[in-house]
Amino acid sequence: MTRGMYVRRRLLLMLPTAFGVTLVTFFMIHLIPGDPAVTMLGIRATPKAVALLRREWGLNRPLYEQYWLFLSRIVRGNFGTSLFYGSSATGLILRASLVTLELIVYAVVLSVVIAVPLAVLAATHRNRIADQAVRAIPLVGMGMPSAWIAIMLILLLGLKNHVFPVAGLQAGFIGHLDSMFLPSLTLSLGIAPLLIRSLRSSLIDAFEADFVTTARSKGIGEYRVLIRHAIRNSLASSLNILGLQIAFLISGTLVVESVFALPGVGALMVNSIFRRDFPVVQGITFILALAVILTNLGTDIIHSMLDPRVRFE
Amino acid sequence: MTDGGSSGGAGRQYAVSRRDFLKTLAAGGAAIGGVSGFGTLLTSSVAGASAAKRGGNLTFARAADPETIDPSAAIDTESIWTVLCLYDCLYDVTASGHSEIPWLATGYELSSDQLTWTFHLRSGVKFSDGRPMDSTDVRFTLERALKGPNAYILSAVNAIDTPNASTVVLHTSHPWGPLAGDMSMYSNAILPNELRGMKDAEFFNHPIGTGPFIMESWTKGQQMLLKRNPHYWQEGKPYLDSVTFLTIPDDNTRLVELKGGDVDIMEAPPYSSVAALQSTPGIVVDLFKSSAVSSFGMSEKKPQFQDLHVRRAISYAVDRESIIKDVLFGHGTPAASFFSPSWPYYYADTPKLWYDPEKAKKEIALSKYPNGFSTTFAVSAGDELNGTIAQIVQANLKVIGIDVAIQSYDPSTLSSLVAAGNYDMSPAIGTLDISDPDENVPAAVGEAYGGIYDAYTFYNNPELLKLVHQSENTIAPAQRAKIYNEIQTLTAEACPFVMLYYSPFPYAEQTTVEGFDIPPTGAYHLEKVWLSL
Numbered sequence: 001m002t003r004g005m006y007v008r009r010r011l012l013l014m015l016p017t018a019f020g021v022t023l024v025t026f027f028m029i030h031l032i033p034g035d036p037a038v039t040m041l042g043i044r045a046t047p048k049a050v051a052l053l054r055r056e057w058g059l060n061r062p063l064y065e066q067y068w069l070f071l072s073r074i075v076r077g078n079f080g081t082s083l084f085y086g087s088s089a090t091g092l093i094l095r096a097s098l099v100t101l102e103l104i105v106y107a108v109v110l111s112v113v114i115a116v117p118l119a120v121l122a123a124t125h126r127n128r129i130a131d132q133a134v135r136a137i138p139l140v141g142m143g144m145p146s147a148w149i150a151i152m153l154i155l156l157l158g159l160k161n162h163v164f165p166v167a168g169l170q171a172g173f174i175g176h177l178d179s180m181f182l183p184s185l186t187l188s189l190g191i192a193p194l195l196i197r198s199l200r201s202s203l204i205d206a207f208e209a210d211f212v213t214t215a216r217s218k219g220i221g222e223y224r225v226l227i228r229h230a231i232r233n234s235l236a237s238s239l240n241i242l243g244l245q246i247a248f249l250i251s252g253t254l255v256v257e258s259v260f261a262l263p264g265v266g267a268l269m270v271n272s273i274f275r276r277d278f279p280v281v282q283g284i285t286f287i288l289a290l291a292v293i294l295t296n297l298g299t300d301i302i303h304s305m306l307d308p309r310v311r312f313e
Numbered sequence: 314m315t316d317g318g319s320s321g322g323a324g325r326q327y328a329v330s331r332r333d334f335l336k337t338l339a340a341g342g343a344a345i346g347g348v349s350g351f352g353t354l355l356t357s358s359v360a361g362a363s364a365a366k367r368g369g370n371l372t373f374a375r376a377a378d379p380e381t382i383d384p385s386a387a388i389d390t391e392s393i394w395t396v397l398c399l400y401d402c403l404y405d406v407t408a409s410g411h412s413e414i415p416w417l418a419t420g421y422e423l424s425s426d427q428l429t430w431t432f433h434l435r436s437g438v439k440f441s442d443g444r445p446m447d448s449t450d451v452r453f454t455l456e457r458a459l460k461g462p463n464a465y466i467l468s469a470v471n472a473i474d475t476p477n478a479s480t481v482v483l484h485t486s487h488p489w490g491p492l493a494g495d496m497s498m499y500s501n502a503i504l505p506n507e508l509r510g511m512k513d514a515e516f517f518n519h520p521i522g523t524g525p526f527i528m529e530s531w532t533k534g535q536q537m538l539l540k541r542n543p544h545y546w547q548e549g550k551p552y553l554d555s556v557t558f559l560t561i562p563d564d565n566t567r568l569v570e571l572k573g574g575d576v577d578i579m580e581a582p583p584y585s586s587v588a589a590l591q592s593t594p595g596i597v598v599d600l601f602k603s604s605a606v607s608s609f610g611m612s613e614k615k616p617q618f619q620d621l622h623v624r625r626a627i628s629y630a631v632d633r634e635s636i637i638k639d640v641l642f643g644h645g646t647p648a649a650s651f652f653s654p655s656w657p658y659y660y661a662d663t664p665k666l667w668y669d670p671e672k673a674k675k676e677i678a679l680s681k682y683p684n685g686f687s688t689t690f691a692v693s694a695g696d697e698l699n700g701t702i703a704q705i706v707q708a709n710l711k712v713i714g715i716d717v718a719i720q721s722y723d724p725s726t727l728s729s730l731v732a733a734g735n736y737d738m739s740p741a742i743g744t745l746d747i748s749d750p751d752e753n754v755p756a757a758v759g760e761a762y763g764g765i766y767d768a769y770t771f772y773n774n775p776e777l778l779k780l781v782h783q784s785e786n787t788i789a790p791a792q793r794a795k796i797y798n799e800i801q802t803l804t805a806e807a808c809p810f811v812m813l814y815y816s817p818f819p820y821a822e823q824t825t826v827e828g829f830d831i832p833p834t835g836a837y838h839l840e841k842v843w844l845s846l
Contacts, residue, residue: 034725038732040380041388041462049462084380085533086514092533151565159573166573167566168559169535261561263535271534276725 003304007297014293019071021289022282026067029273029281036083036276057083059278070282079283084272089279092268097287099169100257100264102176104249106184107191108242114188115195115238120226122196123203134200138193150186150259157182167261183260187253191245198241202234209233236307243299247292365828369844370555373837374567374576378534378560383517384454384502385461390835393499393746395558397836398539400502400522401546403432403451404493406748410604410655410833413497413748417446417523417546418481427488427788432496434479439544440505441527448475453506455483463500466752469785488786490793494657494749499836525551525840535560545840552828552843571596571821577844578822578829584642590821597824600644600817604745604833606653607813609690609706610770614734617688618770622680624808628666629673630709637814640701644819648812650801651757655833656750658797664805670712677713685714688737691730694721699740702813706738734771741810746834750797755781758804772809 037053054060058069073080079089122134141149158166170179206212207230215225254266265284272280304310379392384400387393403418421432438446452473459467469489474482485492495501503523508516520528523546526539539556559576561567564583570576572593582590582598591598611618611627618624633647650663677683690706692699700719707717717738722730730736743753758772759781777800784796805812818835828841 032726034723034729036725038729039725086381087533096534151569154566154569159569162573166569166575167561168570258563259566261535261559261563261566263532267562268534274724 003301007301010297010300014290014297017293018286018289022070022074022286023067025285026070026282027063029276029278030063030066034276036278039275040084070279074283074286079286080279082272082280083277084275084280089283092280093265093283093287096263096265096268096284099262100250100253100266103180103184103187103253103256103262103264104246106177106180107187107249108246110184111188111192111195111242114192115199116231118192119196119199119203120231122200123207124226126204131200134196138189138196141189142193145255146186146190147255147259149189150183150256153182153186154259167259169262180262183256183262186256186260187249191242191249194241194245195238199234199238202237203230206230206233232306236303239299239303239306243295246295246299250291250295251288365552365843366845367552367843368554369552369846370557371553371578371826371839371842371844372557372559372576374559374561374570374579376560376562376564376567376581379537381517382520382528382531383461383513384504385458385463385500387499388462390744394835394837395537396499396502397524398526398556398839399520399524399528400504401524402498402502403434403496404748406497406746406832406834406836408830408832410602410653410745411657411748413493416497417451417503418496421493423788428485430483430485430492432481432483434481435546436479438523438546440521440523441542441544442505442509442521443544444505446503446505446523447478448481449478449506450503451475451481454504455501457504458500461500463498466495466498466500466747469495488788490785490788491747491749491751494747494751497747498752499746526556529555547840551840553839556839568821571823574823577826578820580820582819582821584640584644584819587642587644587819587821595824597822597826599820599822599829601820601831602655602833603816603818603835604653604655605742605816605818606648606651606744607740607742607816608648608651608810609702609738609740609813610731610810611738612734612736612769613771613773613809615688615737617682617686618737620680620682621807622676623682624811625666625806626673626676626680626713627710627715628808628811629669629676630713630715631706631811631813632668632709633813634668635709636702636705639705640698641814641816645814645816648814649805651804651810651812652750652797652801653745653815653833656745657748658750658794660798660801662798663801666805666808673713677715685716687716687718689718689720691720691722691727691736691739693724693727702740731769734769744835751785754784754797754800758800758809770809772807774803774807774809777803777807 035050035054037050037057037059041049041053051060058066061069070080077090079093081087082089082092085092118134118138122131125131154166157163164182165179168179170176211233212225212229215229216222220228251266251269253264254270256262257264257266265288268280269284271277272284375391377389377391379387379395380389381387381392382395382399384396387396401417403416404413405416406412407414415435417435417438418432419435421430423430432451434446434448434451440446440450452475455467455470455473458464459470469485469487469492470483471486472484474484476482483492505521509521522542523544525542525545525547527542529538529540531537537558539558541551541554545551559570561570564581564586567576567579568582568586568590571579571582587598587600590596611624613619637643637645637647647665647667649665649667650660652659652663654661677685690703692703700721703717703719707719710717727736727739731739743757745752758774758777760778780796780800780803784793784800787793787796818831820829820831822829825845827843827845829837829839830841831837
């Protein structure tokens, strides 16, 4: 089949998968102990007040009815009303998702900017000092907890030298780039090492492949060999790894968001679970499930664009 | 108390003129007297303002986002303290925490049958939309508050009359000592009549109040912007043009923001950082006397804790000094009474069932469980402070043969379990928001279902119940004091919960912040704050 047909089929399959995820989440969050009405009203509220609030929130209806209501709202793009803030859950979730999305995109860009040159450096100077350094140093980023990296960056670049803002999200495009730099860097230092290693080893394999030998024997300059032939053929497996890491990042930005006080989806999700803010938890799960599926699809598509040998069935 | 010239950092000197000095003396003398008139308020505010500068934005970093700015619905501290920036109550709590001062009301009379309270409203008070405040607003607010989660504070009121625009009459079904104090409760902060015809959601997007600040915007989970209320009833105040509340949950990030100068005041510096902060130039640490009381409850739904000797043994076994050293880094004092010293009617001679391993062993030998038993201590997941307390208690109780397993629950599950009494021991912290202990006493030892703040013990003592009702139905302070002394003594001896310590409200700020001085209720009173840059 063509790429177009493949993409259409994948997009269609995306919806039932996302709904499957929300079904599991819905029942899990409703069946664990903890009543949002009691949490909201505090322990001095009368049982009557609690019952009234549960009725207002529709929590006294049978679970399957509540799930049906949730589904019927979602297809219209409505996540309901947050039990805690009393405002539209859709608005809350979208605002938070945009922050996290920015964070992830920025982190991916930074990690590619860090990984590609370093991997090329290592592969072209194989087993020499540059290679050893590039293989050893990024392991620090992989091994250290992101909270520690975050605080180190804050102390070094935020506090001591005032190069970047320490926390919070500043308004405006430049404000965003500025205040999101340190958090995105923290995330990218976590994912770059794996990318560097995988790209380096694919490059080394490519350098030894027949097509590179052919290119060199045709007299093509080393630089063109590198860019047009070696890198293009090495990106595929690293791209898969990047895709997987993005999928992990999507639900893993909580620590960085906490330390840098960014109002993203991680913090919103955890707080909503603690408060049993059902509509928000359900909405976020749905969005995250969609995001992960789309990321996988995107990775496959880009892979097929890079490598014409890929066939769809 | 907030005396004018000396509330700044070390070494600050003000040129205090003789006139200002005399005013400060007058303010001091009158405030000690407790409930007093109009004059005191004006005098003390002028005395404090001798060097104040107008202008500037105060950046205030807090650990959590408020849940609501609807006074009747607020129950978490961030919401409560934010509410008090936007709206005012009829009475405010003094700096000592022991009495109320007139705020939007100027005074009251009590009828001879002690059932009718006639409150007089201050004239010239305007809402932030310029319209004057009058008795219809007060009546609307109280009737609305009777429908929310804080309705219990008005349970004695059975009718509200407004004979004229500046008078509100409250009728109680029986004599009710705490009523003036109840009027200082944040949930009774005055809203405009009928919310100016708006629905709740619309009104609270751009609320209208008589408080020193108006909410300009609220980006939930992130920050809230307040701007100065030009119609504020206290002449010349607030000094600040605006306030930005930032929500920064991570303790370290808040600390770094303060050190980096990006934030003027930070809430709750971790106790472990206090010593280092105190020696940081440019930063001042305030450990304000608070109304906070920490303890842990023991559920009497479990047979072991129904035994008086078991409870007393546990209290004698717990090493409070050790807890204060490890958890508060020394910034706290051991508690005997379930009243904090900053609550009115605190009884300093409350019996102390403090660390005494010999007495603990004697008590457990007298109980039905002389060889101890196994039990659990439930804490909220991620709560480091109470986790540490749990570990110390675990070690302490081993000595008398009680084996404690520490269990971690997520906050919502824990509060459900505690509310139902399905726990063994669980920590509790309580604060007082008004100038009368009645906000907390009934929930602690009064009602049949017992409970302390947020740890229900289900302790049921009919004698205590009777005393609690008496404390509410008595008006004369001297008599109420006697009753409360007895309540505190009996409670300490019966030991339904183990009292741990009294802790402060810690804040850290830049030295450029002046006038930040909060009473034990924790209300910020940002109308007194100014920036000295």
